[in-house]
Amino acid sequence: KQEVTQIPAALSVPEGENLVLNCSFTDSAIYNLQWFRQDPGKGLTSLLLIQSSQREQTSGRLNASLDKSSGRSTLYIAASQPGDSATYLCAGRGSKDSSYKLIFGSGTRLLVRP
Amino acid sequence: NAGVTQTPKFQVLKTGQSMTLQCAQDMNHEYMSWYRQDPGMGLRLIHYSVGAGITDQGEVPNGYNVSRSTTEDFPLRLLSAAPSQTSVYFCASSSPDRANSPLHFGNGTRLTVT
Numbered sequence: 642k643q644e645v646t647q648i649p650a651a652l653s654v655p656e657g658e659n660l661v662l663n664c665s666f667t668d669s670a671i672y673n674l675q676w677f678r679q680d681p682g683k684g685l686t687s688l689l690l691i692q693s694s695q696r697e698q699t700s701g702r703l704n705a706s707l708d709k710s711s712g713r714s715t716l717y718i719a720a721s722q723p724g725d726s727a728t729y730l731c732a733g734r735g736s737k738d739s740s741y742k743l744i745f746g747s748g749t750r751l752l753v754r755p
Numbered sequence: 756n757a758g759v760t761q762t763p764k765f766q767v768l769k770t771g772q773s774m775t776l777q778c779a780q781d782m783n784h785e786y787m788s789w790y791r792q793d794p795g796m797g798l799r800l801i802h803y804s805v806g807a808g809i810t811d812q813g814e815v816p817n818g819y820n821v822s823r824s825t826t827e828d829f830p831l832r833l834l835s836a837a838p839s840q841t842s843v844y845f846c847a848s849s850s851p852d853r854a855n856s857p858l859h860f861g862n863g864t865r866l867t868v869t
Binding site: 732 | 786788798800805813814845849851855856858859862863
C-alpha cells in the first residue's frame, strides 16, 4: 500500500532564502507525482506534475524532482517570498490503481517571514 | 474561469439529517472525485466517477452516495449525518489522461455535524 510522507511538518524561513520541501513514498510503482499548494480555508492548487518517466519539472521559481528508485520527490523554492506562505502537499498516483486515486502526504506548512 | 465550484461553503447539520453537497465543473472533465480532509489524516478519496453514468467507491465510501447524470455535476449525498462526518469536503476533477492531467480542486465545503 502506497504511503506518502512529508518532512518537516512545518518550516519557517526568512524572506529570500532558497528552500527544499521533501516528500517520500513507499511504492516506486508510481504513475505521477503532483505538488499542491493550499492556502488557509481554500482548496488545493496544482503547482507541478511530474510523470514517472520524468526526473524534474520547473515552473517559475519552483522546481520539483522525482527519484523513483529512492522513493523521493523534492520541491525547491528559489528566493522565497512572504506570498509563498502556505501548506504544500505532495500526492502520488499509483500505476496499478484504476481509481485514479491520489495518495496525499500530510503537508508541510511553510511560513516565509518578511 | 469558474473551474470547480462547490456549494455550500459551510454547513451545520444535526445527527441524522441528510444533505447534498454540490459540485460542478466547466472544464469538460470526465473524471470527478470527492475527498475529505481531516487533521492528521490528510485527504482521503470517498467516491469517484470516470464519466457520466459511472461511479465507484474510493477509500472511505461508507455513509455517502454519489451519482453522475451529467459530465458537469457530481453531487455527494449524506443520507444520515454522523459526527464522524465532520470534515472539509473537496471535489476535484481532471481529464482521464493520468500521466499528464493535474487534479483541479474546488474550494471545499466545511461540514459540522452536531
